[in-house]
Amino acid sequence: MQAAFVPQDPDYxxxxxxxxxxxxxxxxxxxxxxxxxxxxxxxxxxxxxxxxQQHGFTHAGVIATxxxxxxxxxxxxxxxxxxxxxxxxxxxxxxxxxQSHRYRAxxxxxxxxxxxxxxxxxxxxxxxxxxxxxxMTGTLMAxxxxxxxx
Amino acid sequence: MQAAFVPQDPDYxxxxxxxxxxxxxxxxxxxxxxxxxxxxxxxxxxxxxxxxQQHGFTHAGVIATxxxxxxxxxxxxxxxxxxxxxxxxxxxxxxxxxQSHRYRAxxxxxxxxxxxxxxxxxxxxxxxxxxxxxxMTGTLMAxxxxxxxx
Amino acid sequence: MQAAFVPQDPDYxxxxxxxxxxxxxxxxxxxxxxxxxxxxxxxxxxxxxxxxQQHGFTHAGVIATxxxxxxxxxxxxxxxxxxxxxxxxxxxxxxxxxQSHRYRAxxxxxxxxxxxxxxxxxxxxxxxxxxxxxxMTGTLMAxxxxxxxx
Amino acid sequence: MQAAFVPQDPDYxxxxxxxxxxxxxxxxxxxxxxxxxxxxxxxxxxxxxxxxQQHGFTHAGVIATxxxxxxxxxxxxxxxxxxxxxxxxxxxxxxxxxQSHRYRAxxxxxxxxxxxxxxxxxxxxxxxxxxxxxxMTGTLMAxxxxxxxx
Numbered sequence: 185m186q187a188a189f190v191p192q193d194p195d196y197x198x199x200x201x202x203x204x205x206x207x208x209x210x211x212x213x214x215x216x217x218x219x220x221x222x223x224x225x226x227x228x229x230x231x232x233x234x235x236x237q238q239h240g241f242t243h244a245g246v247i248a249t250x251x252x253x254x255x256x257x258x259x260x261x262x263x264x265x266x267x268x269x270x271x272x273x274x275x276x277x278x279x280x281x282x283q284s285h286r287y288r289a290x291x292x293x294x295x296x297x298x299x300x301x302x303x304x305x306x307x308x309x310x311x312x313x314x315x316x317x318x319x320m321t322g323t324l325m326a327x328x329x330x331x332x333x334x
Numbered sequence: 335m336q337a338a339f340v341p342q343d344p345d346y347x348x349x350x351x352x353x354x355x356x357x358x359x360x361x362x363x364x365x366x367x368x369x370x371x372x373x374x375x376x377x378x379x380x381x382x383x384x385x386x387q388q389h390g391f392t393h394a395g396v397i398a399t400x401x402x403x404x405x406x407x408x409x410x411x412x413x414x415x416x417x418x419x420x421x422x423x424x425x426x427x428x429x430x431x432x433q434s435h436r437y438r439a440x441x442x443x444x445x446x447x448x449x450x451x452x453x454x455x456x457x458x459x460x461x462x463x464x465x466x467x468x469x470m471t472g473t474l475m476a477x478x479x480x481x482x483x484x
Numbered sequence: 485m486q487a488a489f490v491p492q493d494p495d496y497x498x499x500x501x502x503x504x505x506x507x508x509x510x511x512x513x514x515x516x517x518x519x520x521x522x523x524x525x526x527x528x529x530x531x532x533x534x535x536x537q538q539h540g541f542t543h544a545g546v547i548a549t550x551x552x553x554x555x556x557x558x559x560x561x562x563x564x565x566x567x568x569x570x571x572x573x574x575x576x577x578x579x580x581x582x583q584s585h586r587y588r589a590x591x592x593x594x595x596x597x598x599x600x601x602x603x604x605x606x607x608x609x610x611x612x613x614x615x616x617x618x619x620m621t622g623t624l625m626a627x628x629x630x631x632x633x634x
Numbered sequence: 635m636q637a638a639f640v641p642q643d644p645d646y647x648x649x650x651x652x653x654x655x656x657x658x659x660x661x662x663x664x665x666x667x668x669x670x671x672x673x674x675x676x677x678x679x680x681x682x683x684x685x686x687q688q689h690g691f692t693h694a695g696v697i698a699t700x701x702x703x704x705x706x707x708x709x710x711x712x713x714x715x716x717x718x719x720x721x722x723x724x725x726x727x728x729x730x731x732x733q734s735h736r737y738r739a740x741x742x743x744x745x746x747x748x749x750x751x752x753x754x755x756x757x758x759x760x761x762x763x764x765x766x767x768x769x770m771t772g773t774l775m776a777x778x779x780x781x782x783x784x
Contacts, residue, residue, distance in 0.1 A: 203388045204388075206388040207386065207387050207388045207393070208383060208384050208385065208386045208393075209384070209385050209386060209387060209393040209395060209396070211384075212384045212385060233358060234358050234359070234361075234362045235358065235359050235362060236357065236358045236359060237357050237359060238353045238354075238356040238357045239418070243357070243358075243359040243399065244399075244402060244421055245359060245395060245396075245398060245399025245400075245402060245403075246359070246395075246399075248395060248398050248399070248402075249393065249394075249395025249396075249398070249399070250395075252394065252395060252398075253395075268389070270428070271394055271428055272427065272428065272572075272600060272623060273425065273426060273427040273428065273573065273623055274425070274426060275423065275424070275425035275426075275575055275725040275771060276423060276424060276425075277422065277423040277744075277745075277752050277771060277773065278420070278421055278422065278423065279744065279745040279752050280745070294727075294729065294766070294769060295727075295729040295730070295766075299599060299625075300572060300625070302727050302729050302769070304769070316744070316745075319744060319752070319754070319771065321725060321727060321769065321771050323572060323573055323623065323727065325599075325600070422722075422750060422773060423723065423773055425575040425621060425725055427594075427595075427602050427621060427623065429594065429595040429602050430595070444577075444579065444616070444619060445577075445579040445580070445616075449749060449775075450722060450775070452577050452579050452619070454619070466594070466595075469594060469602070469604070469621065471575060471577060471619065471621050473577065473722060473723055473773065475749075475750070503688045504688075506688040507686065507687050507688045507693070508683060508684050508685065508686045508693075509684070509685050509686060509687060509693040509695060509696070511684075512684045512685060533658060534658050534659070534661075534662045535658065535659050535662060536657070536658045536659060537657050537659060538653045538654075538656040538657045539718070543657070543658075543659040543699065544699075544702065544721055545659060545695060545696075545698060545699025545700075545702060545703075546659070546695075546699075548695060548698050548699070548702075549693065549694075549695025549696075549698070549699070550695075552694065552695060552698075553695075568689070570728070571694055571728055572727065572728065573725065573726060573727040573728065574725070574726060575723065575724070575725035575726075576723060576724060576725075577722065577723040578720070578721055578722065578723065
């Protein structure tokens with residue numbers, strides 16, 4: 185269902201990595217870009233004991249945060265070089281317990297528009313790629329105004 | 335639209351607080367229960383520099399995490415004393431920039447069922463309750479099995 | 485949580501009604517605007533035997549269709565007079581069986597932006613306003629281009 | 635990402651078709667099952683002039699209705715023979731204008747659980763399978779009680 189995307193900005197790779205590096209949250213979560221292509225981003229992150237829910241599993245909030253970043257940077261990779269990206273909304277389904285030591289969140293663009301980009305993502309244990317623990321659909325917005333606003 | 339709810343468990347308050355205290359994630363985010371009633375939970379949390387997105391605002395992942403907890407504990411407050419609560423899914427809209435120093439995430443039950451509970455929530459700057467930065471709708475599930483599963 | 489909205493277009497009422505009248509789908513569903521104010525629209529519609537699911541209840545698709553219209557026209561009422569409105573996405577929770585003879589779908593604006601408007605809605609049996617059968621959150625987009633595109 | 639599913643009910647095909655035939659809404663929309671396999675259902679439907687939005691395109695409500703059915707029957711195909719299926723919630727993104735004369739809505743199971751099943755779907759013009767006009771994620775519930783309830 186997914187076509188190949190041609191980035192508008194030939195330097196999309198360094199632009200995405202610079203923005204990712206500027207997110208303190210990604211550093212706090214020890215999240216790392218594992219793969220990056222036009223319209224697709226994979227981010228790896230570990231279980232951390234300080235980021236658990238009441239049964240000791242990885243907190244869904246961590247999974248949502250990184251998967252939202254994977255979707256956001258997948259969208260951002262196709263935007264022009266003067267655009268900022270904002271998440272308008274996302275919906276997440278938590279479909280299996282998050283009991284692994286390390287995960288991969290993968291986001292890809294479904295539809296790239298001038299203003300809005302639609303992405304889907306999934307997160308799975310790094311060694312069980314066929315057993316996703318969560319899936320996401322999100323809407324991202326390209327912002328060209330100097331002052332960021334919705 | 336919201337009726338008064340009668341809790342099945344008279345000790346709902348201490349049960350909710352014990353579960354909240356067991357979430358390491360809430361401690362990491364310095365999140366605190368500000369108000370708790372049957373079917374309604376408010377949680378306060380501060381901006382932290384280690385939890386920001388690329389423009390220095392509070393990361394949407396933090397907001398989603400705490401608002402999901404507010405919704406989850408609103409649902410949990412109405413469940414019987416032998417039930418665990420799991421988030422099945424949620425959808426969040428990010429509607430204003432998160433530029434405050436402190437926020438309140440408020441979750442309330444819309445419909446309480448035997449298996450599923452539907453909640454809605456909003457998050458706003460602590461001193462601007464009429465200017466929500468995000469809204470959420472979520473589905474929570476009561477689990478009675480010893481072994482937690484979806 | 486909801487502020488009073490001031491319409492940009494003083495003729496918002498007739499503009500909304502003209503667009504509603506142009507939707508053949510609303511005529512087919514015998515849907516009627518019951519109330520209309522800036523940022524808020526109520527639409528009434530009956531059960532019809534040709535629009536049922538497998539147990540003979542009103543089909544969720546009918547409920548979603550009318551509630552999406554209520555949200556869309558609530559958004560449209562606040563847009564400038566040269567704008568068209570498109571639904572970007574919505575999420576619906578079906579929370580009670582749809583067993584009534586007549587329903588009201590109510591949509592209101594949560595946040596009105598230049599490009600995007602966020603709405604929430606609910607649908608309930610006309611004689612049971614406190615027992616909603618479904619709730620919705622949606623994102624609507626103002627389109628000013630001559631040629632409609634996302 | 636999608637594994638092969640083994641149906642619990644060997645007569646899943648006739649059970650799905652019987653339930654589909656009982657939905658008056660599908661008849662009204664001239665919707666037909668085009669393909670049916672364990673965990674996957676395709677439904678075709680035409681544009682009809684009585685089911686349009688204000689610009690004359692196929693109404694999003696029709697697309698959502700049929701795609702919800704495709705997801706619902708994909709889930710139902712994997713349920714035991716004494717179960718009924720209910721849609722708990724879905725989220726739809728409308729990503730391209732619906733300007734075709736005929737569409738295919740395709741739904742497949744992402745995760746099949748004892749109580750809940752998670753599905754994803756897409757709808758595309760029958761002659762443009764790589765250009766989806768809408769995508770959906772939904773949660774379906776198996777109901778075994780004699781009296782249907784959420």
